[in-house]
Amino acid sequence: MKIALVGIGKIARDQHVPSIAASNAWELAATCSRAGRVDGVPAFTDLDEMLESHPDIPVVSLCLPPVPRFEFAKRAILAGRHVMLEKPPGATLSECHALEDMARKAGVCLFASWHSREGARADAARDWLADKVITRAHITWREDVRKWHPGQDWVFDPGGMGVFDPGINALSLMTKILPQPVHLKSATLEFPDNRQTPIAAQLDFTDGVSADFDWRQTGPQTWDIEVWTEAGKLHLTDGGEHMMIDGVPAGQDPSLIGEYPRLYAQMADLVAQSKTDMDLSPLRHVADAFMLGRRVPVDAFHF
Amino acid sequence: MKIALVGIGKIARDQHVPSIAASNAWELAATCSRAGRVDGVPAFTDLDEMLESHPDIPVVSLCLPPVPRFEFAKRAILAGRHVMLEKPPGATLSECHALEDMARKAGVCLFASWHSREGARADAARDWLADKVITRAHITWREDVRKWHPGQDWVFDPGGMGVFDPGINALSLMTKILPQPVHLKSATLEFPDNRQTPIAAQLDFTDGVSADFDWRQTGPQTWDIEVWTEAGKLHLTDGGEHMMIDGVPAGQDPSLIGEYPRLYAQMADLVAQSKTDMDLSPLRHVADAFMLGRRVPVDAFHF
Numbered sequence: 001m002k003i004a005l006v007g008i009g010k011i012a013r014d015q016h017v018p019s020i021a022a023s024n025a026w027e028l029a030a031t032c033s034r035a036g037r038v039d040g041v042p043a044f045t046d047l048d049e050m051l052e053s054h055p056d057i058p059v060v061s062l063c064l065p066p067v068p069r070f071e072f073a074k075r076a077i078l079a080g081r082h083v084m085l086e087k088p089p090g091a092t093l094s095e096c097h098a099l100e101d102m103a104r105k106a107g108v109c110l111f112a113s114w115h116s117r118e119g120a121r122a123d124a125a126r127d128w129l130a131d132k133v134i135t136r137a138h139i140t141w142r143e144d145v146r147k148w149h150p151g152q153d154w155v156f157d158p159g160g161m162g163v164f165d166p167g168i169n170a171l172s173l174m175t176k177i178l179p180q181p182v183h184l185k186s187a188t189l190e191f192p193d194n195r196q197t198p199i200a201a202q203l204d205f206t207d208g209v210s211a212d213f214d215w216r217q218t219g220p221q222t223w224d225i226e227v228w229t230e231a232g233k234l235h236l237t238d239g240g241e242h243m244m245i246d247g248v249p250a251g252q253d254p255s256l257i258g259e260y261p262r263l264y265a266q267m268a269d270l271v272a273q274s275k276t277d278m279d280l281s282p283l284r285h286v287a288d289a290f291m292l293g294r295r296v297p298v299d300a301f302h303f
Numbered sequence: 304m305k306i307a308l309v310g311i312g313k314i315a316r317d318q319h320v321p322s323i324a325a326s327n328a329w330e331l332a333a334t335c336s337r338a339g340r341v342d343g344v345p346a347f348t349d350l351d352e353m354l355e356s357h358p359d360i361p362v363v364s365l366c367l368p369p370v371p372r373f374e375f376a377k378r379a380i381l382a383g384r385h386v387m388l389e390k391p392p393g394a395t396l397s398e399c400h401a402l403e404d405m406a407r408k409a410g411v412c413l414f415a416s417w418h419s420r421e422g423a424r425a426d427a428a429r430d431w432l433a434d435k436v437i438t439r440a441h442i443t444w445r446e447d448v449r450k451w452h453p454g455q456d457w458v459f460d461p462g463g464m465g466v467f468d469p470g471i472n473a474l475s476l477m478t479k480i481l482p483q484p485v486h487l488k489s490a491t492l493e494f495p496d497n498r499q500t501p502i503a504a505q506l507d508f509t510d511g512v513s514a515d516f517d518w519r520q521t522g523p524q525t526w527d528i529e530v531w532t533e534a535g536k537l538h539l540t541d542g543g544e545h546m547m548i549d550g551v552p553a554g555q556d557p558s559l560i561g562e563y564p565r566l567y568a569q570m571a572d573l574v575a576q577s578k579t580d581m582d583l584s585p586l587r588h589v590a591d592a593f594m595l596g597r598r599v600p601v602d603a604f605h606f
Contacts, residue, residue, distance in 0.1 A: 070486075091594075091595055092486050092487050092591035092594065092595055093396070093587045093590060093591055094484065094485075094486035094487065094584070094587050094588060094591050095486040095487075097484070097584075097587070098484055098486055101484075158489065158490075158595055158596060158597045159489075159594070159595045161594070181397065181400070181401055181404075182397075183373075183395050183397035183398040183401055184395050184397065186461065186462075187461075191598075196597055196598060281397070281400075284396045284397050284400070284590075285397060286594060287396060287587075287590035287591065287593065287594045288395035288396055288397050288590065290590065290593040290594040291394075291395065291462070291464070291589060291590045291593040291594075292394055292395055292461055292462045293461060294461045294499055295494075295499060295598075
């Protein structure tokens, strides 16, 4: 099936383009971006022009930043195309609900993708936890913003989400593997003096679930979820790539290798089944944290 | 039908107790509150004790502040009671979704009440706008926090929502009367230096809709929505009590007088029809504003 990519930046080049190229299900038939392009693929800078000149492309995948994404998604949906959204699916919850309504009315599929739900052991962790009694859980998601977002000031602008840009990956994995939903009881958000979004956050959920997000970690990076149950401790590391039960490696390798190849396989399934998958629970937790969190000022941050 | 009131504070005394007393549908059969009570009505301080000793009370109305509300709602639902929630229905969106799930599983009704949707001309405004082409709209919601929340520091604590405590009333009215949903494009939130929630906010929605919330207005108070359409201008004043079309008074008086009597009549209908009404769109807009808004520091605020 032909697919178009909109927003040819770092994440498109690192993940989307190679995943589509490696898939038997997809053919990259066009790109649309202000500056980026992919060798050998028709390149557009105007979305409407691309949609009009390529009625043969039924699916559009959007990998631009969250703030401009709504307008592009809206135009693709109204042009009758199925749409896959990078995470987070929008800059606001309300616009995501609006997109879902539009997609239903237009009869197209919409997929809010959450790549961290596709860590190699995420399914195994969910399955192992399904019948366990959980006593507590802790998420540690600490990385170096200078390494992953070099010079990308937009992550600290309003709507850029700050440390919740990686943190929402943890929350997407958490909401996948925990057998019962939790909600936030309190949060502390650390705002650099010169920035509009937090650089660190500590979250305290119901049911003994807590999270520690920090964007100032140099050296080894940490993307871990630990879950203590009455039947032992589950430890997911490297964003769900590895899993241990009481210190012993567990879980099988999935048939497809890599988070993004699995996302594109899911999108192919959704289109084949005419289904929409628009789970907003990770974004809801982020919005809850901004609404409920205590703001603490910390040192100014410069790239 | 027997009903219990939980949280006997200012809003309960000012609105809930007289509305129940004036209704033929309801009988106030118990109260539960740390300190407050109502003359002649059995008073409890422990919710579980009240629920156990009064299996004859099928409905519980919660009018305590948003942060503790979830635990009370959960216990009432799990005890098989229908629950009516003061606005906002919770401190987080995720807990509201959790309550909705619980209520569905328990087979009870849940009502997220929004009293400003019951302004005397709110239905008339919605009906008049239903077939109009809207060119722009502006909300002005300016009141004096010292008058309406004297000494209530919790409104400035995390989760207290600040100026969105009244602002969510405007948003509940907006989401009722506009024929198409809008979403936030940008927002400015004015945080007093010594407080955790904003004292003023300017919101810029799609479709030319904007809002100006301010809690520092002394003298006359303003709760207005103006909507410009191709067929004239609608002006709702006093929180929906009065309405003008191009400057001419319009709209009939509703059969029941007062926002809260109309809410309790709706709750009676929901219970009779075994329905839930849990529209979270006003709270979603508030969460979106906290997530997307630009924070601006302003002078410290002291009651």
